[in-house]
Amino acid sequence: MRWDPDPAAAAALETLGDTxxxxxxxGIPIALPYRRAPKFASGSVGSADNVLVRVHTDAGLVGQAEAQPRPYTYGESQTSIVEAVSGQLSEALAGVDPLRVELVAQCCAGVAGNRVARGAVDLAVWDLVGQVLGCPCHTLLGGFADDVAxxxxxxxxDPAAMADEAVSVNDELGVNTFKVKVGRAPALDVAAVRAIRDALPDADLYVDANRGWSYEDAVRAGDQLAELGVRAIEEPIAVEDRAGRMRLADRWTxxxxGDESCISLAHVESALEEGAVRMVSVKTARTGFTESRRIVDLCLARHVSIVVGSxxxxxxxASATVAFAAAFAATAGHPAEITNFLDLADDLVVTAPEIRDGRVLVPAAPGLGIDIDEDRLARYRLDR
Ligand SMILES: [Mg+2]
Structure with a gap:
């Protein structure tokens, strides 16, 4: 099937010089093993069935990024991401100069849906931009800070195991900010947060229910969690229950x-207009760098704070997330969700992001600074 490009993008393509x-x-499907598998209210993950995205060029440079399928949030599977990346998005970008990131975005915008696939392609193109210009992505984006909490x-x-995990991450990495997954029964959620609070009295805690509570459970759990010093509550109930979200927002201090309610620039605009959301989770994994920085600007204009999510x-x-989080004044001052790549038992990269005293350093190499170990890629890829 041939994809018809956007006319404006096609016209711009015609005028490109030699670059x-x-x-x-x-799109390469991979499966990485976990040592600590993620479990949360909207789903769980047995192995990291991700997609390595590679954007090839006629100069031999290759931009790279990673897509994580989350079918229960976006409807995309590993198979659909591979097909969108290697099919429509590849066709849409053939012949485009990667430095023209707005043209890249325009070409990809013609492919509806497929947010995670498009986000990863955007990140891989930015990796290329950095390689072409010899500059790290975090500098290209704004370069505000060299590290981020x-x-x-x-x-x-069970609550004791959750507290043990928080203590070990605190001990080993110096991390003192934790997003605790809730959205089970209120009593269990409160017990889990209380166990972490007792083990780490000074920890900075917020919670994410991934829409798992009913309205009544959200009231019961949220009130008690606020008393335990939880500083924010992410997606307590169904996104579609707009009246319930407004009542909770009015009730809680x-x-x-907004996370699942804030999956694009247009969704963030709607959520802020509606009024319940007072903090937005920005994830480069679904909105790349190009749309994510537009979301940051929108939040700045509305005086809404941002958490860079994972x-x-x-x-x-994680390399893309830390580059983005450190790039902007609006994001660099808040802890970003960066450490969970350590939940994997093995990974594709030669050098993972470095965490020291609770902070992650931005990659210093051009682009995203990703160096793939080809032997491990051969071991974990699913298409050969
Ligand atoms: Mg969330």
Whole structure:
């Protein structure tokens, strides 16, 4: 099936001079083993069945990024991401100069849906931009800081095990900010947060229910969690229950964080217009760099704070997240969800992001600074 490009993008393509050109975009399905598998209210993950995205050029440079399928949030599977990346998106970008990131975005915008696939392609193109210009992505995006404080997400387990995980991450990495997954029974959720609070009295805690509570459970759990010093509550109930979200936002003194309700620039605009969301989770894994920075600008204009979120990325995704989080004044001052690549038992990269005293350093190499170990890629790829 041939994809018809956007007319404006096609016209712009006609005028391009001799530069680096994208030749083909490749989606490689991989499965990485976990040592600590993510579990949360909207789903769980047995192995990291991700997609390595490679944007090839006629200059031999290859931009790389990682996509994490989350079918229960976006409807995309590993198979659909591979097909969108290697099919429509590859066709859409053939011949495009990667430095023209707005043209890249325009070409990809013609492919509806497929947010995670498009987000990863956008990140891989930015990796190329950095390689062409010899500049790290975080500098290209704004370069505000050289590191950012890390937040760690604590998945479902029994409360004592969740507290043990938080303590070990605190001990080993110096991380003192934790997003605790809730959205089970209120008593269990409160017990889990209380166990972490007792083990780490000074920890900075917020929670994410992934829409798992009923309205009544959200009232019961949220009130008690606020008393335990939880500073924000992410997606307590169904996104479609707009009246319920408004009532919760009015009831709680802590902000309601928009995540599944804020999956694109247009969704963020709607959520802020509606009024329940007072903090927005920005994830480069679904909106790349190009749309994510538009979301940051929108939040700045509305005086809404931002948390740079995670989809339990591997080290490749974490490299993009830290580059973005450190790039802007609006994001660099808040802990970003970066550490969960350490939940994997193995990864594709030669060097993973470095975490020191609770902070993650931005990659210093051009682009995203990703160096793939080809032997490990051969071991974990599913298409050969
Ligand atoms: Mg979330």
């Amino acid at each position: 680096v050109r994208i030749t083909v975009v490749e 890390a937040a760690h997400m604590v998945s479902f387990a 802590v902000p309601l964080v 989809q339990y990325e591997g080290a490749i995704g």
